[in-house]
Each structure stands twice: as structure tokens, then as C-alpha cells.
Amino acid sequence: MIDGLLVLALLAPLVPRPPSLVPLQDTTKGKAVYVKWCAGCHGDGGAGDGPSAAHMLPRPRNFTGAIYKIRSTASGQLPTDADLMRAIDEGLPGSAMPAWKGRLSDGERRDVAGYIKTFSAFFADTSQHAAALKFSGEPGGGTGAAALKTGRQFYDSIGCRKCHGDQGRGDGPSAPTLKDDAGFPIFAADLHQSWRFRGGGSAADIYHRLRTGLDGTPMPSFSDLIDQKFLTDEQLWRLAQYVRSLSPPDPPEVRDVIHAPQIAGPAPVSPDDSAWARADRYWFPLVGQVVRKARWFAPAVTGVWVQALHDGHTLALRLSWDDRTQSPDSAWLGFEQRVLETVAGDDSGPPKAEPWPDQLAVQFPRRLPEGSGGMERPYFLMGSETDPVYQWRWTSRPRKSVAGLARGIERFDTLPGALAGQASFDHGEWRLVFTRALATPDTANEVQLEAGRAIPVAFFGWDGSSGEHGSRMAVSTWYFLALDRPTPPGVFISPVLAMLVTLGLGLVVVRRARRRGTARAGRQR
Amino acid sequence: MTAPALRRSATHPFWQAVGILVIAYIVVVWVVPLLPGSAIVPKSVVLQYMVTVLVGVLIYVSDNEERWARFKEPIEAVLAEPRLRVVRAVLLVVVTALVGLVAYGQVATTVAAPPNLRSIHPAPPAEITFRGRSITLTGLENPLRAHPESLALYLAEGKGVYYRNCLPCHGDHLDGQGHFASGFNPLPANFQDNGTIAQLTESFVFWRVAKGGPGLPREGTPWNSAMPKWEDFLTEREIWSVILFLYDQTGWTPRTWEKTGTGDGGRGTGHD
Numbered sequence: 001m002i003d004g005l006l007v008l009a010l011l012a013p014l015v016p017r018p019p020s021l022v023p024l025q026d027t028t029k030g031k032a033v034y035v036k037w038c039a040g041c042h043g044d045g046g047a048g049d050g051p052s053a054a055h056m057l058p059r060p061r062n063f064t065g066a067i068y069k070i071r072s073t074a075s076g077q078l079p080t081d082a083d084l085m086r087a088i089d090e091g092l093p094g095s096a097m098p099a100w101k102g103r104l105s106d107g108e109r110r111d112v113a114g115y116i117k118t119f120s121a122f123f124a125d126t127s128q129h130a131a132a133l134k135f136s137g138e139p140g141g142g143t144g145a146a147a148l149k150t151g152r153q154f155y156d157s158i159g160c161r162k163c164h165g166d167q168g169r170g171d172g173p174s175a176p177t178l179k180d181d182a183g184f185p186i187f188a189a190d191l192h193q194s195w196r197f198r199g200g201g202s203a204a205d206i207y208h209r210l211r212t213g214l215d216g217t218p219m220p221s222f223s224d225l226i227d228q229k230f231l232t233d234e235q236l237w238r239l240a241q242y243v244r245s246l247s248p249p250d251p252p253e254v255r256d257v258i259h260a261p262q263i264a265g266p267a268p269v270s271p272d273d274s275a276w277a278r279a280d281r282y283w284f285p286l287v288g289q290v291v292r293k294a295r296w297f298a299p300a301v302t303g304v305w306v307q308a309l310h311d312g313h314t315l316a317l318r319l320s321w322d323d324r325t326q327s328p329d330s331a332w333l334g335f336e337q338r339v340l341e342t343v344a345g346d347d348s349g350p351p352k353a354e355p356w357p358d359q360l361a362v363q364f365p366r367r368l369p370e371g372s373g374g375m376e377r378p379y380f381l382m383g384s385e386t387d388p389v390y391q392w393r394w395t396s397r398p399r400k401s402v403a404g405l406a407r408g409i410e411r412f413d414t415l416p417g418a419l420a421g422q423a424s425f426d427h428g429e430w431r432l433v434f435t436r437a438l439a440t441p442d443t444a445n446e447v448q449l450e451a452g453r454a455i456p457v458a459f460f461g462w463d464g465s466s467g468e469h470g471s472r473m474a475v476s477t478w479y480f481l482a483l484d485r486p487t488p489p490g491v492f493i494s495p496v497l498a499m500l501v502t503l504g505l506g507l508v509v510v511r512r513a514r515r516r517g518t519a520r521a522g523r524q525r
Numbered sequence: 526m527t528a529p530a531l532r533r534s535a536t537h538p539f540w541q542a543v544g545i546l547v548i549a550y551i552v553v554v555w556v557v558p559l560l561p562g563s564a565i566v567p568k569s570v571v572l573q574y575m576v577t578v579l580v581g582v583l584i585y586v587s588d589n590e591e592r593w594a595r596f597k598e599p600i601e602a603v604l605a606e607p608r609l610r611v612v613r614a615v616l617l618v619v620v621t622a623l624v625g626l627v628a629y630g631q632v633a634t635t636v637a638a639p640p641n642l643r644s645i646h647p648a649p650p651a652e653i654t655f656r657g658r659s660i661t662l663t664g665l666e667n668p669l670r671a672h673p674e675s676l677a678l679y680l681a682e683g684k685g686v687y688y689r690n691c692l693p694c695h696g697d698h699l700d701g702q703g704h705f706a707s708g709f710n711p712l713p714a715n716f717q718d719n720g721t722i723a724q725l726t727e728s729f730v731f732w733r734v735a736k737g738g739p740g741l742p743r744e745g746t747p748w749n750s751a752m753p754k755w756e757d758f759l760t761e762r763e764i765w766s767v768i769l770f771l772y773d774q775t776g777w778t779p780r781t782w783e784k785t786g787t788g789d790g791g792r793g794t795g796h797d
Contacts, residue, residue: 036774037697040688052688096692096704103698254707256638287708290693291738291753297693346758375639377748379739454636477710478749482636495628502624506617513604 026107030115033108038116041096046119054344055297056096059184066120067181067216070199075213075221077130078122084113094196133211133223138204139234142241151242154235158222160243163188168246169428171324174218176335176465181216185338188218190322190428191243193302195251207240252283252303257454257480260308260315267309267316271424271431276318279307286461286474291381292409294346298339299474300324301461304360310483315438315449317481319360319459320431327396327464328355340467356464358396359473360432363458364447366390366405377456380478382406390447392434394421396464401434405445409471415445438483451483538596542582549578643711644744646725649732653740655756664782665728669765676769683770686763694751699775709751716775723777727768730779734764 035044041060043049048062061068070087071079088109091099100109117123141147155161155168163178165171168191180186194201199209213221225231231239259280268275284306288299300323307318325332337353345351365377366388383389388405393412401421404414423432438449449455459476462468534540553574558565566574586596603609603616651663669679687695694713696703701715714721722730732740738750755764772779 040684040692040697050688051685052692055689055693096697098697098702098704100698103700257636259636285708287705288693290705291751293757369639375641375746376743379748380751384739452634452636454639476708477751480636480638484636487633491632492629494632495625498628499621499625503617503621506620510604510613510617513601517601517605 026111027115027118029108030111030113033104033112034115037100037104038112042116046116052096057184057298057339057343058095058180058186059182059342060096062182063116063119065181065216066122069214069216070209071212071215072132072135072208073130073212074133074223075215078128080130080132081113082132084116085109088113090200092198093200094193094198135204135208135211136233136237138207138241139237142203142237143245147238148242148245150235151238151240151245154231154239155242158225158231158239160239163218164191165324165428167427167429168192168243169322169324171428175324176332178218178335179338180218184342185335186217187324190302190324191246192322194244194247196302201244201247201251203237203241203244206243207237210236210240252305254285255282257482258282258306258308258457260310260317260481260483262451262484262486263309263311265311267311267314267435268318269316269420269433269435270422271318271320271433273433275309276307279309279318282306284459284476284479286459286476289381289409289471289473289475291475292471294471296343296345296468296472296474298343298466299461300463300466300468301474304459304461304476306459308481308483310438310449310451313438314435315483316433316435317362318431318433319362320429321360321461322428323358323425323430323463324428325358325463325465326425327358329465330355332465336465336467345472351467353467354469356462356467356469357398358430358464359460359462359468360394360430361406361460362392362434363406363460364390365456366445366447367443368447368450368453368455377478380458381475382409382460384408385411390445392419392421392436394423394432394434396423396425396430399423403436403446415442449481449483451485454480454482457481537599538586538592539599542586542596545582546575546578550575641710641746641749643746643749644742645720646729647742647745649729653732653736655735655761660731660761662728662732665726665731666782667727667731667765667768667779669762669769679766679769680773682763683766683768684774686759686767687770687774690755690758691767699771711746711749713751716771716777719777722771722775722779725780726782727765727772727779728782730768730771731764734759734768 034042034046039050041048041050041052041056042063043053043060046063048060050060053060066078068079068083068087070092071077071083073079073083087097089099089101091097104112122128139147160168161172162174163170163172165175165188170188170190172188175188178186178188189197194206197205197209198214199205209219210222212223213219222231222236226233226236261279263275265275282305283303285303286299286301288296290297301321304319304321309316333353333355337350340353341350363382369375369377378384378387378389382391383406385407388407390403391406391412392401392403394401401419402414403417403419404412406412420435421432423430425431436449438451440446440448447455456478457480458478461474462472468474535544550571553566553571557563587593603612649662652659652661654660669676672679692703693705694703694709695701695716696706696713699716700718701713703713706713716722733752735754735756737752737754738747739754741747741750759767768779
């Protein structure tokens with residue numbers, strides 16, 4: 001028996017086993033890994049209270065309660081070892097939890113999963129152990145109109161819209177009341193950003209969350225509705241597929257240069273103009289302003305979609321971004337106060353919630369960069385006292401757009417003259433179009449939008465109902481805007497010439513080869 | 526293709542040449558990037574390699590009169606044989622179209638982002654002013670290392686400083702992939718990489734932390750860096766303690782100043 005075990009132990013490293021079957025055991029080694037890599041957020045005692053926790057929303061998991069959002073088990077049950085391994089290996093997208101696969105060894109990750117179970121007595125009690133639910137396979141046709149229609153029908157009938165909103169951007173009537181079990185404010189997920197779903201963004205991941213619920217949050221399990229015959233398993237799959245259809249098929253890829261094609265008609269001034277349907281969309285991620293006091297660690301605007309068109313005289317720039325509210329919105333003041341109290345910053349105490357508006361800023365240098373490869377530009381974070389930036393700023397209340405010079409975060413001086421901006425709010429999405437003449441008289445302060453140049457551009461966003469104002473904002477780095485010129489016919493001359501020459505040479509070579517071949521054949525004859 | 530035909534091709538100099546070129550292409554484009562420490566081979570370099578291989582192949586096939594004649598056979602056949610008229614026509618059209626496409630790609634310009642050239646480790650100043658106090662960087666060691674009995678305490682302090690301040694960008698694994706990293710360009714420094722703190726003295730790291738992006742010289746592209754000027758947030762001791770933590774957590778040892786006496790002997794070792 002002992003010999004047999006020994007042989008097994010020696011063979012064990014040679015036999016690949018699925019990670020879920022490998023016991024999570026060595027808690028001494030696991031503790032060392034935990035203390036070194038996890039305690040900074042999750043705390044030495046596993047209570048989710050490490051030094052960085054106060055800067056995070058959502059907060060790091062508190063392991064002492066053994067309540068886990070992302071599981072394959074029924075609501076209220078402990079997660080399986082495979083569930084814990086998945087969270088460690090893949091991380092939790094949209095939160096601060098990174099994927100540890102490739103960062104820690106297989107053994108280290110298994111050991112640390114074993115160790116985090118020691119923070120709660122529930123895991124020691126084998127009667128509490130739960131098996132993964134039996135999940136059905138995804139039915140086909142999930143992107144078809146009929147499937148999505150069924151999905152949408154259940155989206156409405158089982159109450160998803162109460163929190164996630166009519167169009168799924170997390171703006172439902174109950175959204176401002178949401179708290180997790182620890183009392184922290186929690187956002188209903190924006191279903192248009194599946195790449196940020198904690199448990200993964202595939203239709204299968206969404207179906208699993210619908211079956212298991214997200215324990216510790218207001219998101220319930222819908223497995224009981226199947227038991228009660230309110231809907232079938234396939235209909236729940238259709239709902240998952242509908243939710244999946246709200247996001248782009250692939251996570252947006254960040255491209256450095258926004259290309260603004262030249263169009264024949266006048267540049268559109270309205271965000272709902274049909275001309276926008278033909279313009280490419282560019283995604284730019286925004287992150288918390290963590291460079292200057294007072295820093296902001298929980299940015300609500302996670303990115304902007306940008307489109308650009310010009311007509312040779314005017315540039316139209318369309319920005320759209322998800323925002324749960326048309327701030328200021330008194331229904332969200334309580335939520336805003338809870339966010340400000342939860343997310344620590346540089347202020348001595350939490351700031352008081354105020355009815356701040358939503359804001360968006362687009363930033364350019366005052367002049368196009370010259371010399372040294374055109375690299376030099378003002379400081380990305382709103383310029384500086386000596387080297388200001390030219391910005392377009394829009395606020396939701398009062399609803400207006402202004403152009404001006406920013407000299408650092410604190411100082412903004414409006415330039416004379418109005419800036420054309422038109423915005424609409426639709427079910428959790430702001431759509432804003434700025435239009436401006438390519439050339440303006442004030443060449444010293446207002447960037448001249450020359451076609452064929454890489455024009456540096458950056459974006460800033462504020463959600464007033466999340467307490468964002470002033471330096472509490474979401475920021476981007478410098479990107480570029482290029483106004484494309486229509487292809488001049490001269491461009492086609494050299495390719496056509498090259499083709500003619502190639503063809504001519506080819507024919508000459510063939511003719512000579514054939515003549516030689518005939519001559520040789522003649523000689524041989 | 527039947528087996529004898531295949532064998533005939535394998536010994537034919539023309540098909541051998543084609544085979545060598547195909548293998549060379551596969552190796553350069555797909556195999557080389559798989560080697561540890563390599564990257565994708567740029568197109569211009571691929572072209573150079575392929576031209577070199579082609580020249581080598583031509584030298585080989587033309588080295589011997591008979592081999593050269595056999596090598597030319599299939600080429601002349603395609604050019605002259607009446608039965609290969611269709612192959613000939615297709616080849617002409619394809620080559621012409623390719624030339625047109627390449628020529629168009631050369632002349633049709635599209636606006637690209639300007640090159641982002643920056644000095645990753647610019648030369649540090651000999652001296653900085655930290656909150657009004659002058660600190661000489663040249664020859665400076667981490668003062669906390671002079672108290673080995675308190676090192677554990679300093680490390681714990683540094684860990685707290687890191688998790689409260691550095692984590693969103695530099696990440697849990699100190700590899701520059703924090704949850705805010707994707708929003709910035711250049712990406713936050715990867716301390717696990719052997720090209721960052723492993724190459725630097727602690728005084729250099731102190732300068733970079735204390736003065737941040739705005740304190741970079743022009744060649745460091747200060748306008749792009751999201752590194753805060755930490756002297757606005759942290760005390761001198763907090764910065765030295767977080768530097769201790771960076772080296773301890775990653776396992777690197779800081780570069781030390783060469784003992785070359787006075788003057789500039791040890792200054793700027795490797796900081797370029």
C-alpha cells in the first residue's frame with residue numbers, strides 16, 4: 001500500500017491532470033504566497049482589508065465570509081476548488097484582480113487557493129461542500145433574430161431592467177439603491193461592456209451567472225424560475241445570448257490614430273445624424289486620475305467611443321460613452337455619498353456629495369507639434385502653467401460647450417466665441433458632437449486642424465453622480481486625430497506605370513525565350 | 526503527385542531551390558519568433574534574409590554547368606512551351622497585379638502616429654531638491670540599508686506605500702500591468718523585467734519616484750509620462766522604504782556605485 005502510494009507520488013508530476021482534480025493542500029506554502037502577493041489587497045487576515053482596499057471599488061474579496069460571486073455552484077453554496085482556481089488564474093475583469101496564471105507557478109496558485117479556504121470554517125466542514133451545477137450546452141442560433149427576441153422578452157419579464165435598465169447600461173430605477181452584503185455601493189453591470197464582466201464575457205459565462213447568481217450582491221440566481229417552469233433552460237440561454245449581443249463581438253482594440261474621412265455633404269452637427277453610421281468607431285480607455293491631488297481611484301467613465309468626419313471646412317467629432325445618469329440627478333445623491341465614503345482619496349475626510357454635472361473634455365495642443373519628429377507636446381494631464389493645452393469642454397448642466405485653455409487641472413480659461421456642441425442622452429448613453437471650423441482666426445491658441453497631419457488628442461470624462469468633479473475624473477493619454485484627404489488621382493499613376501512596365505518586360509522575356517526555344521529545336525532537327 | 530514524381534522533384538535543382546526558399550521563409554517568419562528572447566522579425570529584415578538565401582541558392586545552382594541547365598529547364602518551359610500557355614498567362618497577370626499592389630502601397634500615404642522615441646533611463650542629475658532640501662544623488666545609497674535591524678519594519682512600511690499608491694499602474698505583480706496601466710502610454714515600468722530597477726542604482730530610482738514624469742529631461746518625453754511627482758505625496762523615508770520593497774519583492778539587487786573615489790567616476794553607470 002505504502003509502496004503503491006510512493007509510486008503514485010513519484011509518477012504524479014508526470015501525469016497531467018485537469019487543475020480542478022488537483023487537491024489544494026499545502027497551506028504553509030500557500031500562506032507564504034498569500035502574504036507576499038495577495039495580502040496587500042485582501043489583508044493579512046483575509047478580510048479584504050489590505051492597505052490598497054480602501055482605494056478600490058469593488059473592494060477586494062473578504063475571504064472570512066466564504067461568500068463568492070463567481071461560482072459554478074447553486075446560490076448560497078461554497079465555490080468549488082475549480083471556481084477558486086479560475087478566479088486566481090483568469091482574474092476578475094473590470095476589477096483590480098489580475099490573472100495570476102503566468103505570474104505565479106501552477107503549484108503556487110494551487111497552494112494559495114488552499115490557503116484562502118482556511119480563512120473560513122465553512123470550507124473545513126465537508127458537509128458544506130457543493131458540487132458544480134449541471135450546466136446544459138449552449139443552444140445554437142444564439143445570434144439570430146428569433147433567439148434575441150426571446151431573450152429580450154425574458155429580460156423584461158424576469159426584471160433584469162429594474163437594475164440593468166431598459167437598454168442594459170446599468171441605469172435601471174433600482175440601480176441607485178444597490179449595495180453589496182458588506183454595505184458598499186455596487187453598480188449594476190453595464191451589459192454593453194462584456195469584456196469587464198467579472199466572470200467572463202461569453203454567452204456561456206453569462207448563462208452560468210444567471211444560474212448561480214452573484215452571491216453577496218443583489219444579483220440573484222434564476223435557477224428557481226426554471227424549477228417553477230416560469231421559463232425553460234433554453235429560454236434562459238436565449239436571455240444570456242441577448243445580453244451577450246449588447247456588447248461588441250470582441251473587446252474593443254485601442255488604435256492610436258482616429259481617421260476622419262472627408263465627406264461630400266456638410267459635416268453632421270447632430271449626434272443622431274445618419275452620416276455617423278458610416279464612420280469608423282474608435283475606443284479609448286479612460287482610467288482614474290491618480291497623478292495629481294486629489295487623486296481618484298474609482299473612475300465611472302471607463303472609456304469613450306470616438307468618430308470623426310470632416311467636409312474640408314468643418315470637423316465633426318462624435319463622442320459616446322456609457323453613463324448611468326443624466327447628472328445631476330437627485331435620485332443618485334445617496335449613492336454618490338456612499339461612493340465618496342467608500343473610495344479613499346487624498347482629502348482628509350470623504351467629500352460631501354454635490355449635484356455635480358456630467359462632463360467631457362477633448363484636448364489638443366494649441367499648435368501642431370513642429371520639429372524633432374513632431375513628438376513634443378504639452379503635458380498630457382491638461383498641460384501646465386507654461387505650456388497650456390487647448391480644450392473643448394462640455395457640461396450636462398448648464399448644457400453648454402466651451403473652448404478654452406487649461407493650465408493644469410486647476411485652471412481653465414474660456415476663449416471668446418461659442419463652440420458648437422450637441423448632446424443627447426439615451427438610456428445610459430451620452431452622445432455628443434463637437435463641430436469646429438478647421439481653420440480659425442486665433443492661430444495662437446486654437447489648434448489649426450490641418451488635413452494629413454497627426455493631431456495629438458486626449459479625452460477626459462466625469463460622472464457627476466459618482467462624485468466626479470475637478471481632479472476626480474477619468475483620463476486618457478495622448479492619441480492622434482488625422483483628417484484624411486481624398487486620394488488624389490495622381491497616386492494611381494505610378495502603380496499603373498509599374499504594372500505596364502512589368503507586363504511589357506514579361507512579354508519580351510516570353511517572346512525571347514520562345515524564339516530561343518524554336519531556334520534550339522531547329523538546330524536539333 | 527505520385528511518389529516517383531515527388532522523388533524526381535526532390536532531386537531537381539529548381540524544386541530544391543524553391544523548397545529552400547519556402548523553408549527559409551517559414552523559419553524566419555514563424556520559427557524565429559518562437560525562440561526565447563526573440564520577437565517578430567520586421568518585414569524589411571525578412572526581405573534581407575530572403576535575398577541572402579536567394580543569392581546563396583543561385584550561387585549553388587550556377588556553380589555547375591549541368592545543374593544550371595537543369596535549373597533553368599522548368600523556367601524556360603513555362604516561358605516557351607506551347608502546352609503551358611495557361612500557366613504562363615496566369616503567371617504574367619499575377620506578377621503584374623502584385624507589382625501594382627506593392628507600388629500602390631508605397632505611394633498611398635496614410636497618417637500614422639509619430640514615432641515615440643524616448644530615452645528609457647535618461648542620465649540623472651547629480652543633485653535634486655526634495656521639498657526644498659538639496660540631495661546629492663551621486664554616490665548616494667539607500668540610507669535605510671544602514672539599519673539592518675529595522676529592515677523588516679521598513680519593508681512593511683514600503684509595502685503599505687506600494688499598495689496604497691503604486692498598485693493601480695505598476696500592478697500586483699510589479700510587472701507594470703495594474704488595472705489602470707492600459708490607459709497610459711508609455712506603459713508603467715515593469716519592475717520584474719531585467720531592464721528596469723535591476724539595472725539601476727537606488728539613487729536613480731529615488732530620483733524617478735521623487736520627480737516623476739514632470740521631472741524627466743526632454744529625451745524622456747515628460748509630456749507623456751503618467752508617473753506622479755511623488756514628493757508631493759510621500760516623505761523621503763517613505764520613498765526609500767518603497768524602493769526597498771521593490772527590490773525585495775522582485776528579488777533584484779540594486780546596482781551599486783563603483784568605489785572610484787571622488788569625482789564623476791561612478792556616476793551614471795548604465796543610465797542611458
